């Protein structure tokens with residue numbers, strides 16, 4: 568993993584069926600230029616992962632799973648495991664606030680998923696962030712610390728190199744009420760300081776940190792300019808190919824693309 572590249576992740580959530588996902592990928596691949604300093608990851612519905620993995624040009628896009636079960640196999644009706652996703656996805660969202668708050672995922676579930684992903688050569692994107700109540704009660708930093716400790720229990724320094732942290736305040740997700748850069752500056756400092764406490768200075772400097780929550784084309788550059796922010800986790804705005812392409816371009820330092828991608832294989 569490197570912090571030289573910006574990481575832009577599009578989380579499509581429970582939108583687009585397999586056919587729509589394929590059409591959307593086709594459109595996006597025609598628009599998005601490949602830049603050496605930007606890595607673009609798409610997190611479609613789990614149903615579309617297999618077909619998109621055959622359609623995708625992996626120099627242009629990588630895939631992430633939005634969710635999976637942490638056990639490797641067995642009688643777990645309806646679940647999909649990390650070994651089943653191995654080779655299909657490079658990344659996995661873990662601990663997204665919608666998983667924590669709608670589906671009741673606990674820190675224990677989340678740390679088990681982090682472990683399962685790493686065990687199966689999938690890079691976890693560990694999502695953390697405070698609720699409105701926690702924010703109002705001045706508990707943002709405590710929440711960040713608790714969720715980092717909860718999610719990273721048993722993770723070694725070597726394994727941490729495979730993990731990206733995404734700061735997504737719950738009150739900013741899907742609300743249009745995005746965090747102001749000053750909030751993100753404080754959060755990213757708190758994250759790196761907790762990583763320093765747990766793993767030391769070098770790890771705190773090396774770990775990738777993303778911001779997510781109502782990111783739009785016109786706010787992307789402000790977040791990307793924050794010292795210590797390495798990319799964006801984009802929900803709604805990633806479902807519009809032109810807007811998502813604009814966000815990706817904001818992450819590219821120079822104006823000229825390195826390679827013109829034609830899309831597809």
Ligand code: 13P
Nearest residue numbers: 578740741780781802803
């Ligand atoms: P929105 O960009 O729609 O607020 O969603 C953010 C998010 O949850 C990405 O994972």
